[in-house]
Amino acid sequence: MSDHFSGPRALADPAADLIDMFAFPAPGNPKNLVVVMDAFGKAGPSAVFSDAVIYRFRFRRARIAATGPDAAFAVDADEVAFDFTFDVPKGNEVAHPRQRAHYRTPGGETVSFDTNDERGGSSRDVRVFAGQRSEPFFLDVHTILETAETRQLAFKKTGSDTLYGTNVLAIVLEFEWAKLLGGGPMFAVVCETLRAGPRPVRIERLGRPEIKNVSMSFKMFDLVNRDLEIRDLYNSEDAFALMPDYVGAYRARLNANLSFWDSLDGKIDWPVDESGNHPLTSLLLADFLVVDVSRPFHETSYFEIEQAMLAGRPHATAGGRWLNEDVMDSIFTLYINGGNGPRINDGIDAPIVWSSKVFPYLAPPNPPKVTAR
Amino acid sequence: MIAAAYAAPAARASDTTEAVLTHGTIALRNLDAQIEGLEPDATLRSARVEERARLIDLLALRGSILGSISDYERAQELAHLLVRDAAADAAAFLARARTRALFHRFGDALDDLDVAERLAAEAEILNRERAAVFQGLGRYDEAYAIRVEDARRCPTFESLGALSTLCAESGDAERALRLQAESLRRYRGVSPLPLAVLDFQIGVMWMHYGELDRARHHLSAARLYVPAYAPAQGHLAEVEAELGNAESAIALLKPLAMTSDDPDYAAQVARILADAGSAEDSGYWRNLAATRYDELVALHPEAFADHAADFWLGAGADPKKALRLARMNFAIRKTPRAYALLSRAVAANDGANAW
Numbered sequence: 001m002s003d004h005f006s007g008p009r010a011l012a013d014p015a016a017d018l019i020d021m022f023a024f025p026a027p028g029n030p031k032n033l034v035v036v037m038d039a040f041g042k043a044g045p046s047a048v049f050s051d052a053v054i055y056r057f058r059f060r061r062a063r064i065a066a067t068g069p070d071a072a073f074a075v076d077a078d079e080v081a082f083d084f085t086f087d088v089p090k091g092n093e094v095a096h097p098r099q100r101a102h103y104r105t106p107g108g109e110t111v112s113f114d115t116n117d118e119r120g121g122s123s124r125d126v127r128v129f130a131g132q133r134s135e136p137f138f139l140d141v142h143t144i145l146e147t148a149e150t151r152q153l154a155f156k157k158t159g160s161d162t163l164y165g166t167n168v169l170a171i172v173l174e175f176e177w178a179k180l181l182g183g184g185p186m187f188a189v190v191c192e193t194l195r196a197g198p199r200p201v202r203i204e205r206l207g208r209p210e211i212k213n214v215s216m217s218f219k220m221f222d223l224v225n226r227d228l229e230i231r232d233l234y235n236s237e238d239a240f241a242l243m244p245d246y247v248g249a250y251r252a253r254l255n256a257n258l259s260f261w262d263s264l265d266g267k268i269d270w271p272v273d274e275s276g277n278h279p280l281t282s283l284l285l286a287d288f289l290v291v292d293v294s295r296p297f298h299e300t301s302y303f304e305i306e307q308a309m310l311a312g313r314p315h316a317t318a319g320g321r322w323l324n325e326d327v328m329d330s331i332f333t334l335y336i337n338g339g340n341g342p343r344i345n346d347g348i349d350a351p352i353v354w355s356s357k358v359f360p361y362l363a364p365p366n367p368p369k370v371t372a373r
Numbered sequence: 374m375i376a377a378a379y380a381a382p383a384a385r386a387s388d389t390t391e392a393v394l395t396h397g398t399i400a401l402r403n404l405d406a407q408i409e410g411l412e413p414d415a416t417l418r419s420a421r422v423e424e425r426a427r428l429i430d431l432l433a434l435r436g437s438i439l440g441s442i443s444d445y446e447r448a449q450e451l452a453h454l455l456v457r458d459a460a461a462d463a464a465a466f467l468a469r470a471r472t473r474a475l476f477h478r479f480g481d482a483l484d485d486l487d488v489a490e491r492l493a494a495e496a497e498i499l500n501r502e503r504a505a506v507f508q509g510l511g512r513y514d515e516a517y518a519i520r521v522e523d524a525r526r527c528p529t530f531e532s533l534g535a536l537s538t539l540c541a542e543s544g545d546a547e548r549a550l551r552l553q554a555e556s557l558r559r560y561r562g563v564s565p566l567p568l569a570v571l572d573f574q575i576g577v578m579w580m581h582y583g584e585l586d587r588a589r590h591h592l593s594a595a596r597l598y599v600p601a602y603a604p605a606q607g608h609l610a611e612v613e614a615e616l617g618n619a620e621s622a623i624a625l626l627k628p629l630a631m632t633s634d635d636p637d638y639a640a641q642v643a644r645i646l647a648d649a650g651s652a653e654d655s656g657y658w659r660n661l662a663a664t665r666y667d668e669l670v671a672l673h674p675e676a677f678a679d680h681a682a683d684f685w686l687g688a689g690a691d692p693k694k695a696l697r698l699a700r701m702n703f704a705i706r707k708t709p710r711a712y713a714l715l716s717r718a719v720a721a722n723d724g725a726n727a728w
Contacts, residue, residue: 013395013564014407044409046402050395052563088396097402141421160419166410195563197393203563369413 014040015050016193018206019168020137023189023289023320025297026174027357033177033293036323036361037191037206038168043132045095045368047169049086049115053203054194055171057082059181060240062188062290064309069279071309073286075188075240080106080181084130084171085196086115096365101130103173106180118360120172125179129172129360135163136362137209138351139328148218153264153336159347167365174359177293185294189320190239190287204235207288209302209327215284215335216253221260224252239287247285254281261335269338279310280334291320300325303334323355323362394565397599401438404566407431415451422459425451426468433475438566440603440635442669448472456485463494467502474506477675477705482506497523504535511708513543524552530559534571541578544709549578569598573605580612581710588612603629607638614645630658636665637680643688659688670698678702682714692721 019041026032035057040047049055058081065074087100099115105126113121116131140159147154181187190207194200212231219226230253233246242250258278262270270279283306290305298304298317305319321327332344353363395403411428414420429448436444452469459465470485486494486502500519507516520539524532537552553571560568576591589612595605610625622645629638640662646655666681666689679702685695699718703711 013562015395015399015403016563040403040406042407042410044406046409047406048399048402050403050563051399052393052395088399089402142419145421162421195393195561201561203561368409 013050013053013203014043015048015169016053016195016203017041018191018193018204020209021189021191021206021289021321022136022323023291024301024322025291025293025318025320027297030293030297031176031178032174033181033187033291034172034174034361035189035191036173037171038136039171039193040169041135041163042166043169045132045167045365046097047132047167048089048097048099049084049101049130049169051086051088052196053085054192054196054200055084056192056194057173058190058192058240060188060288061181061183062186064186064305067309067312069310071283071306073188073290075286075288076183079240082106082173084128086130095368096132099130101128103128118364120360126173126175127359128174129170131170132167132365133170133360133362134351134353134364134366135166135168136323136351136355137163138326138348139163140346140348143346144214147264148220148260151260151264153344155332155345156347161348161351163351165352165366165369170360170362172360172362186290186292188240188286188288188290190289192239202236202238205237205239205287207239208284209321210331211284211287214331215257216250218257218260221256222253223256225249228253242285250285251277251281254278254284258284258335261332262338264336265341267337269336269340283310289320292318295319298322300330302327302330307334307339324351326350392560393563394568394598395563397565397569397597397601400565400599401435401601404431404435404438408435416454418458422455422462422464425455425459426464429455429468429472433471434566436475437570437604438599438602440607440629440633440638442634445472445475449476461492463489463492466492467494467498470502470506474509475676476673477509477678479506479510479675479705501535504539508539508542509706511706511711513539517543528555528559530556530562530567533559534567537571538574541574546578546582549575565598569595569602569605572598573602573608576605577608580608585612585615589616603633603635603638607641610638610641614641614648619645619649630661634665636662636669636684639665640680640684640688647688655688663689674701675705678705679711679714682718686714686717686721692718696722 018037018039020038022036024034026034037055058079060079061076062073066072083104085102089097089099091097096116100112101115102110102112104110105123109123111121111123113128120127120129138161141162143154143156143159177184190205192205193203195203212234216230230249234250237243255276255278258280259272262268272278292305295318299322301317301319302321302325304317305315308315326349328346329344332346333339336344352366355361355363408428408431411424415425415428429452432444432448435441449472452472455465456469466485466489470482473482473485483506486499490499501523504516504519516539520536524536533552533556537549537556540549540552553575572591572595576588576595579588579591589609592605592609592612595602606625607629610622614622623642626638626642630642639658643655643658643662662684666677666684669677670681678698682695682698682702685691696718699715703715
């Protein structure tokens with residue numbers, strides 16, 4: 001799953017478990033940037049945000065530092081952060097309870113609003129929503145695992161959506177980027193959960209989809225650290241400043257797993273260098289979404305900026321990631337044939353309901369499924 | 374009562390002196406929400422074994438926090454179905470072993486772990502599961518050897534907490550406290566549930582030592598983390614009763630006795646009221662507990678023999694029944710507590726001939 005249950009530690013605190021992030025120019029209003037953070041996969045109706053967790057978006061100005069095989073972003077050291085916190089619910093509602101939410105703007109202003117209210121909250125230049133919504137992500141986990149186990153593509157013409165009809169806790173933030181971020185037009189963004197307190201401790205962080213699961217979780221291809229559950233360590237890192245001590249371990253895992261994916265169509269589209277480095281490893285380790293708000297919104301824009309950088313051509317879209325993109329097909333096509341072949345289809349082409357192009361974008365939560373007994 | 378030592382899933386480590394934790398009501402809400410989210414696919418053969426096993430563990434966790442036998446029963450049922458559907462998957466047998474241990478079916482649990490081993494379960498996981506079963510059986514030396522090695526090799530909140538709990542149960546109070554402090558120091562999560570479970574275990578240890586003020590301190594701490602922590606509330610009531618605070622004890626127990634499917638709370642209310650001379654009121658709760666103990670002993674004899682024996686020795690006033698159950702319990706597990714229970718039952722049945 002995109003980042004669902006991404007590591008043993010996350011299992012203890014479902015409300016702190018980040019599962020997805022999206023970033024896109026507001027459809028029809030390119031002055032606004034929208035970011036979405038999803039937590040708590042397969043959340044039942046009573047799910048609420050933790051009162052001990054800071055839910056944070058971090059933005060940094062970015063630019064293209066190099067293109068071609070050594071493609072890389074340069075990211076500023078300065079950043080702008082938006083923090084969301086939540087109170088203990090006061091009411092007794094069992095399903096989708098109202099919870100008082102607070103967000104702190106980069107200017108230090110704190111604004112409060114209620115969760116699960118589609119009108120959300122707003123202050124000057126900012127609009128926010130928090131609450132339970134329909135899971136926008138879709139994939140077939142069984143066939144991914146089968147592919148890894150058999151080392152052969154196991155996707156079916158019609159797959160089974162592992163997340164069909166499930167819900168998540170979502171935070172949606174929309175704001176006028178020129179006023180609040182300054183500079184631009186290219187920004188790098190990550191989201192994080194942190195244990196609140198005098199010295200907040202990072203619990204999880206998330207940038208690109210499927211780094212920790214599809215790209216990192218399989219241990220058997222990694223001859224350097226075959227026994228290492230690497231994801232908790234990776235989660236605890238600062239996305240903009242990985243600790244040099246551990247980069248080698250992340251790199252080894254990604255090199256191994258990306259080469260596995262590349263091998264599945266019987267040809268090598270991503271030849272590794274003399275040190276065994278896969279051409280995508282460095283770009284993926286820059287584990288943040290990059291969005292260029294000067295370019296138009298596009299429904300399938302994930303990794304478009306990066307692919308253009310690798311090819312040495314200008315990018316055409318805003319990049320980032322839109323809610324309705326079939327990002328698993330995009331990722332598999334990227335990893336398996338590098339775009340040099342037909343688009344790979346994992347057999348799942350839609351969620352239970354599409355997100356809309358109107359705030360708060362994600363569809364309302366699905367009714368609880370009937371328990372199979 | 375079913376094994377209360379269920380090891381809650383936990384986060385890793387650090388300095389808890391300034392830890393901010395999720396409010397206990399949110400933690401329980403979200404535990405419910407996790408279960409609600411996974412239940413619809415709980416019996417689908419197409420569902421992932423990992424998720425089905427996780428649901429089983431979450432139900433067992435909720436059962437241990439709310440004192441909910443129906444949660445344990447659902448976990449057991451789902452584990453049985455999981456093994457049926459995934460007989461070649463070690464994770465299914467590990468999950469069933471855990472539920473069998475909850476119901477004190479320790480031999481069956483060890484059999485499941487043997488199957489899991491043949492299906493190539495990870496050695497570390499198997500060792501931890503075996504340690505839990507050995508602890509339940511009172512085979513403390515074997516459990517200790519595994520726990521010490523685990524904590525030495527990988528000193529985390531979980532491994533040190535498990536060792537602390539073992540020391541508490543086997544009578545090494547000083548070491549248990551030291552390990553608890555060490556374990557807490559390494560906690561980095563925000564869930565209050567693992568911390569509540571640790572304090573509960575230490576509180577129960579002090580109860581067994583008769584250190585009632587210390588027991589009260591730790592049991593109260595467990596309830597501060599999670600106000601709805603039923604076994605902590607029940608044991609705190611027991612402490613209050615021992616300290617002569619019958620009214621406080623009754624106030625803590627009655628809400629549990631009226632809502633829980635575990636008869637221990639009704640049994641305690643009956644005993645305290647009887648001690649206070651309220652025979653009529655006591656009779657009501659006694660009958661309630663008696664009926665439920667009979668049901669549960671019929672369904673899960675291994676799990677409820679000890680508490681039922683305790684009940685029939687006290688408020689239940691049927692020492693012969695108590696002796697039969699105490700013998701059954703001692704045959705299953707040779708713990709100091711099982712021996713003490715059998716001794717009391719023998720004494721209540723007039724001595725040596727009863728052995």
